Amino acid sequence: xxxxxxxxxxxxxxxxxxxxxxxxxxxxxxxxxxxxxxxxxxxxxxxxxxxxxxxxxxxxxxxxxxxx
Numbered sequence: 001x002x003x004x005x006x007x008x009x010x011x012x013x014x015x016x017x018x019x020x021x022x023x024x025x026x027x028x029x030x031x032x033x034x035x036x037x038x039x040x041x042x043x044x045x046x047x048x049x050x051x052x053x054x055x056x057x058x059x060x061x062x063x064x065x066x067x068x
Contacts, residue, residue, distance in 0.1 A: 005033040009052070012038050013045040013059040042066035 010027070014020050020038040027034050037052070039045040042063055049057075 007035050008033050008056065009054045010034055010036045010056045010058065011045060011048060011052075011054045012036055013040075013042060013057070013063075014038075015040055015060060015063040 008031075012020055012023055014023075017040055020040065024036045024038055027036055037048060037054075039048055042059070043066060045057075045059065
């Protein structure tokens with residue numbers, strides 16, 4: 001019997017685009033049930049949160065303009 005896994009929606013916020021890309025690639029490769037959206041600023045994350053629901057939010061704390 002195969003086990004069906006629920007999609008886990010993740011929003012990852014960090015002002016370093018290379019780190020976001022690396023993390024997204026790794027997690028989606030290792031965990032097929034993860035669907036990861038990224039934002040490079042807290043402002044961008046707020047806009048994404050207005051239009052989508054996430055199970056997990058991972059954010060850098062020290063970012064320009066607005067902290068995570």
